[in-house]
Amino acid sequence: MRLSYPPEIKVIQVPCTGRVDIIHLLNALENGADGVYVAGCLEGECHYRTGNLKAKKRVGYVKKVLAEIGMDPGRVEMFNLSSAQGKRFAEIADEITARIIELGQSPVNKREKAKAAV
Numbered sequence: 001m002r003l004s005y006p007p008e009i010k011v012i013q014v015p016c017t018g019r020v021d022i023i024h025l026l027n028a029l030e031n032g033a034d035g036v037y038v039a040g041c042l043e044g045e046c047h048y049r050t051g052n053l054k055a056k057k058r059v060g061y062v063k064k065v066l067a068e069i070g071m072d073p074g075r076v077e078m079f080n081l082s083s084a085q086g087k088r089f090a091e092i093a094d095e096i097t098a099r100i101i102e103l104g105q106s107p108v109n110k111r112e113k114a115k116a117a118v
Contacts, residue, residue, distance in 0.1 A: 003086050005093035018051025025062045035075040035100040042080045072103050
């Protein structure tokens, strides 16, 4: 079964979501992403034991940072899925895309465009 998700979604595969660091999430937003989500293993089923739990904490931290600087923390999210949940992955991609469209373009992107116009 071939599943599709919005073309705005850029998938970056890593061996484990535990490898996703705070700086990766913040850099994605700084470099033009209007939102970022991390899809990791189901809790308690991480092949690398606690990688997904570490990622969840990091995503939570980034959400707090975004709130502190006045950005909507809903621009960053974490989901736990099994590899057999491809359909759910596509549904989440649609949900996140709809959320980001509702939130609008990232304020970071707007500032960058304003700098470029000067």
